[in-house]
Amino acid sequence: TQLLEQSPQFLSIQEGENLTVYCNSSSVFSSLQWYRQEPGEGPVLLVTVVTGGEVKKLKRLTFQFGDARKDSSLHITAAQPGDTGLYLCAGANRRSARQLTFGSGTQLTVLP
Amino acid sequence: GAGVSQTPSNKVTEKGKYVELRCDPISGHTALYWYRQSLGQGPEFLIYFQGTGAADDSGLPNDRFFAVRPEGSVSTLKIQRTERGDSAVYLCASSLDFGPYNEQFFGPGTRLTVL
Numbered sequence: 001t002q003l004l005e006q007s008p009q010f011l012s013i014q015e016g017e018n019l020t021v022y023c024n025s026s027s028v029f030s031s032l033q034w035y036r037q038e039p040g041e042g043p044v045l046l047v048t049v050v051t052g053g054e055v056k057k058l059k060r061l062t063f064q065f066g067d068a069r070k071d072s073s074l075h076i077t078a079a080q081p082g083d084t085g086l087y088l089c090a091g092a093n094r095r096s097a098r099q100l101t102f103g104s105g106t107q108l109t110v111l112p
Numbered sequence: 113g114a115g116v117s118q119t120p121s122n123k124v125t126e127k128g129k130y131v132e133l134r135c136d137p138i139s140g141h142t143a144l145y146w147y148r149q150s151l152g153q154g155p156e157f158l159i160y161f162q163g164t165g166a167a168d169d170s171g172l173p174n175d176r177f178f179a180v181r182p183e184g185s186v187s188t189l190k191i192q193r194t195e196r197g198d199s200a201v202y203l204c205a206s207s208l209d210f211g212p213y214n215e216q217f218f219g220p221g222t223r224l225t226v227l
Contacts, residue, residue: 004154006154040220040221041218041220041221042116042203042205042218042219042220042221043155043203043218044218045215045216045217048215088154088155090154090155098143098145098160098167098168098214099157099160099168099170099171100145100155100157100216101157102147102154102155102156102157103154104152104153104154105152105153105154
């Protein structure tokens, strides 16, 4: 069974601070995705990383895929209240790219 | 136009009853997925359809759970003899089916409560 562990589980910070969320596994994934989910809604895809060591930037968000494709991180610079939400990482199964394995999520609250 | 829609948005039922949850994918999306999300957890894969057929049903927890997609569009997740442990948000997603890194678009979910 492929498992993804996310840390921290909860994070509450002040507007303007930086933060990093981690996603770790003992398994290798063919690709890894980051989603953001708000209450009462489904997850929305932020980024897909596929190459070991890959770094992708989306405005103030920076995503990195570990060299061994077992871990990933999401770094947010100068967090804003609009960044509040549940951040989920999800790995694609090497046997079946369609079956995503999700982490348990990081609930981020950015206080004004 | 839309995105993935799911009905009902909320369903309350009694233990032992049968329920059906419906998913309308994005038009033209051939792949459809069902996930279950318990409170404080990430979504858990249940089943994946390619067209009308279930290409991967390895996530269904037991034989009380069954899903169909008879015309390759709308899908129904059926749960027999519901148990309190089935209470969760059931998410549906759809995607185009080309390339290995397909983006899955999620619906808002159906919150199922089994009393």
